[in-house]
Amino acid sequence: MLELQHRHRWLPGLIAVVFVLTVIPVPATQAKMISTQALAAGAAADAERARIAAMLERDEVHAQLVALGVDPQAARNRVAALSDAQARALAKHIDNMPAGGSTLTFLVGIGLVVFLVLLVTDILGFTDVFPFVKKTVH
Incomplete structure (x- = not known):
């Protein structure tokens, strides 16, 4: 019997740790309703961000970035770090800029x-x- 007591000496310590962990107050999570507009705005910003990232993958854009001394990976990282409002503004600015064939047009x-x-x-x-x-x- 004495041997059994020595073998399971750590068991009361484990039970005390589990008890302490179960009574520690955990902050309650809060669930809020999200409006359809907010959800759509976030999805639209993600789409704009993806469109900008796809544009950066084009060969001529990649070559121009390198010619200007900009690391293409750094540009991709900056696009990924844009806020939703910044992504929408940049996409709108790109849409308003003339394309490469604008002289002929x-x-x-x-x-x-x-x-x-x-x-x-x-x-x-x-x-x-x-x-x-x-x-x-x-």
Whole structure:
């Protein structure tokens, strides 16, 4: 019997530790309702952040970052660390910036405006540029 007491000498200590751990007050968690708008805003920000990260993976963007002396991994880490509002603002700013082919689009737009101005002035009789415009004699 004495041998059994020596073998299980640690058992009262273990029971005391378990008892102390069960009576330590644990802060209660609080559950709150989340509005649909807040949930949708978070999902939209995650989508914008993913779109920005995908843009950083493009070869031409990667090459431009390296040319500017920016570590592409550091740029990816900074995008991942953006807050929701910052991600939405950056995505909006990127959407408003002109794309790579903007010079051609600009020239075509200017050409179209010039053509329309000349056409209208030709129809009104101020110019005689286009032979396909029917002129009326006043």
